[in-house]
Amino acid sequence: MPILDTAGGGRTWRQRDRRQTLLSYLGWLVGLIVLVVCVRFISGQTLWFFVWDAPRQAADLVDRMFPPNWAYLSRLWAPIWDTINIATLGTLMALVISVPVAFMAARNTTPHPLVRQLALLIMVTSRSVSALIWALLLVSILGPGLLAGILAVGLRSIGFCSKLLFEAIEEIDPKPLEALSSTGASGSQVVGYGIVPQVAPAFAGISVYRWDINIRESTVVGLVGAGGIGLQLDASIDSLQWAQVTTIFVLILVLVVIAEWVSAKVRAAIR
16 A cells, blocks of 8 residues: 655555556456447347347246146156156266276375376366256267266266365375374275275265255256256247146256255265
């Protein structure tokens, strides 16, 4: 914070000097110009007729969505069970793959720097592609069905689980490992008795948290043919059965709330 001398010999405290103030104003001016350019570009690509008509269309859609078609609920139990299976099996697949990837990525357990770079590449690749894109690719290769959904959710989850797990591995206390090594313990014994007990709570929390996320992911992948409740949602939207769409939304909401509750209870028990 600069101090400026005044004409009377006193001192004035200021947050910025003149140069810093001018740079700040210049930054705000550049930001405003960028904002105006972006707004003009978006405006040129927008059909404003549909925007002004949106309130009327939304009111008409809501009117057709209510009341929900509760009779359709009896046909949704199998798809919602498929959704739970996609989330659960996809999470298990990701956890099985994430454990070795995390040990390869952690600085204190990786066998070689090149192996660590390969593990980091796997994580980045997994996290950079959304579950919906994985599902589109896998449906085109394997065809529609639960297998494509499970693989899509699993491939998306590998990067998330392995990143959090390898960070937990890097933060462990090294003293138990040194004590085990000094007694002549093998590498597998050091991992089993020194590392695993320290990261087990984090691993359990990561597993439940990712399963909770995958419940929501598995409802989306069905929109592209990867099984689950998303298939029913897509079919209802295509046939303009908006009362059925509302029923599916309510069921998805209930499922997500239950998954959140289970996840919160398990994480609280782990702590």
